[in-house]
Amino acid sequence: MNRFAFLLDRLAYEPRRNAKIRLMAEYFRETPDPERGFALAALTGALSFRHAKPGLIRGxxxxxxxxxxxxxxxxxxxxxxxxxALMWPGETRANRSPLLSxxxxxxxxxxxxxLPKRLAQWLDALDETGRWALLKLITGSLRIGASARLAKTAVAALGEDVKPDDVELVWPGLAPPYEDLFAWVEGRGERPFAxxxxxxxxxxxxxxxxxANFRAFEPKDFVAEWKWDGIRVQASAGRDAEGRHVxxxxxxxxxxxSGAFPDLVEALTFDGAIDGELLILREGRVQTFNVLQQRLNRKSVTPKLLAEFPAxxxxxxxxxxxxxxLRERPFEERRKxxxxxxxxxxxxxVDLSAIVPFDDWDGLTAARLDPASAGAGDDAAAVEGLMVKRRDSPYVVGRPKGLWFKWKHDPMTVDAVLMYAQRGHGRRSSFYSDYTFGVWTTDPEEGERLAPVGKAYFGFTDEELTELDRFVRKNTTNRFGPVREVVHTAEQGLxxxxxxxxIARSTRHKSGVAMRFPRVARIRWDKPTAEADRLESxxxxxxxxxxx
Structure with a gap:
């Protein structure tokens, strides 16, 4: 466990991508099975523990x-x-620290x-870094700046002719501790078969x-289709060894x-795999993401929910x-x-996402600005932009350059007042990086006041984060546990x-509105708080x- 903890600690402080890959590859190369397999599972988010939750740690x-x-x-x-990890007394330390496995x-x-007794024994046996790694494992949020893709890239580095995409292709169906995966990559076994x-x-x-960059390409080499405002999914179906349809x-x-969409899974009667967008369709019309969101993350799927939100x-x-x-075939052939x-x-x-016709980039630009007139019709409100794909592009894992592009609508903006701030996690745990913001509204009883309309925790640079953190600390007016209330009046604030x-109407928010993917685009040091936008806008x- 201590070696794994040391790896996590190094990764957390290492900003360079290639250096992170080297650290992980070195760990995988020097650590035996099954320890390295469980480490890979932790780094890729493949571990979950039913009873080990943050509440247990607090207790x-x-x-x-x-x-x-x-x-x-x-x-x-x-x-x-x-x-x-820092506060744990650790008075009865064991002779040996536990293995990760x-x-x-x-x-x-x-x-x-x-479980509480056993977890306490492990914490007693580990040092501060080991405790931190163990607790990160339980909470499921490592936050060390290493994605699952990066960990698989490090695994691929163990082999001579293995690419990260090769690891991605065999990954589905594998299970920790991935001994067959490591044997294949290191040339000691056959390629795993799912x-x-x-x-x-x-x-x-x-x-x-x-x-600025798409005009360097030839329009005739590309195909465009609508980018629908839903959830990207993959519908996969086939027959098992007994001939049963799955x-x-x-x-x-x-x-x-699948469990959240039994109505949709029941309709997947084909044999194959489709890449598409999960939407809610009512009377043949695509609904907005806000409607789809009411179907997502539900603990139970009732007949009423299935009827009101057909997937x-x-x-x-x-x-x-x-x-x-068909993934190695060109897109144009796959489309046919x-x-x-x-x-x-x-x-x-299941239906087909339409191709957007265009002759040149100016024509495609016009289609992006007015989807209704370019073929989207009544579904235009559910279009969030365009997908532009090379006709000859194979279906390649990851984000290859020059093959597929997404051209989303320009984001909407609002000038809002910073109201509350909270510390972030991981490398941001010492900064106030999560911000609640509001806009002005007129209350019949209170008069002019700020209505909170959203939270944002990204979009700013490291330098801007430092400036925001300094402002929060200097202008705190109240505290509510880990949350700081920041001065926000018509005369003072940010x-x-x-x-x-x-943006859509919401019954879950007091303001009555809900934003999608809000982020800090700019700090308006130049703008008085009284001139921030209003809820009516x-x-x-x-x-x-x-x-x-």
Whole structure:
């Protein structure tokens, strides 16, 4: 466990991508099975423990230390794992620190009532860094700046002719501790074969497209289609060894979301794999993301929910047809196969995403600005931009350069006043980096006041984060646990320009509005708080969108 903890500690402080890969590859090369396999599972987010939750950690530390002191320390540090790792007394240290494999097995198999005692024994046996790593493992948020893709790249570095995409292709169906994966990469075994009849296939992603760079390409080499404002999914179906039909719905990150969409999975009667967008379709019309959001993350799927929010897939690409893998074929060929596939299946739950016709880049620009007139029709409100794809592009794992581009609508912006701030996590645990902002409204009883309309925790540079953190510390007027209230009056405060992708009415927010993907676009040191935008302007944006 100590070696794994040392790796996490090094990764957390290492900003360079290639250096992170070298650190992980060195660890995988020098660490035996199954330890390195469980480390890979932790780095890729493949571990989850039913009974080990943050509440268990809080309960243990408050038994060992003063609860008030813990509360104050947690407020100051901002990270649960780091706070507990530093405060843990560790009076009865064992002779040997546990192995990572022992901890994973223990967290998986130990009964809920026995887990607090066992976790306390592990914490006693580890040093501060080891405790921190153990607690990060339990909370499931390593926050060390190393993605799952980066960890798989490090695994690929162990082999002579193995590429990261090769690892991605065999990853679905593998399970910790990945001994067969390491044996293959190191040349000691055969390439792993996934026996799942409906596996997840890693998706191909796109680069943002800017007006300044796309004009260097030839328009005739590309195809455009609408980018729908839903959730990217993959519908995979096939037959197992007994001939039974198996269908699954996967999220873009490889999470099996079939249980949340039984109505859609039931309709996947084909054999193959489709890449598409999960949408809500009512009377043949695509609904906005806000409507889809009411179907997402529900603990139970009721008949009423199924009837009010019918799930639908708008297909972008055909990855597999029957037993034939099409991913190495050019997009233009896959598109023709997809059109024939959709027409043949005639599935009311799956339809085809239309191609956007254009002759030159000016014509495509016009289509992006006015989807309704360019073929989207009544569904234009659910279009968030364009996908632009090379006709000859294969379906490649990851985000290859020059093949696929996403050209989203320009974001909407609002000038809002900073109201509250909270510390971030991981490398940001010492900075106030999570901001609640509001706009002005007139209350019949209180008069002019600020209504909170959203939270943002990205979009700014490291230098701007330092400036924002300094402002929060100097202008705090109240505290609510880990949250600081910042001065926000018509005469004093700080205005932030907030960019966001969409806005809709909401019954879950007091302001009545909900923003999609809000981020800090600019710090308006030059703008008085009294001149920040009003709630009425956001309501007007919603009305304009609904009217469209």
């Amino acid at each position: 243990l530390i408050m038994e060992r230390t003063d609860p008030v002191l813990f509360g104050l320390s947690y407020d100051y540090v901002g990270d649960l794992a780091e706070t507990v 022992e901890i994973v097995e223990g967290l998986t198999s130990t009964a809920k009532l026995d 026996e799942d009849p409906a596996p997840f296939r890693p998706p191909m992603l796109a680069h943002p497209l800017e007006d 269908a699954r719905l996967w999220s873009r990150s490889g999470e099996d979301v 639908h897939i708008r297909a972008y690409d055909l990855l597999v047809e029957g037993d034939e893998d 196969r997809l059109e024939a596939f959709i027409a043949r299946e005639d599935n009311r739950r 205005v932030l320009e907030i960019a966001f992708e969409g 956001l309501e007007a944006l919603i009305a304009e969108k609904e009217g469209a």
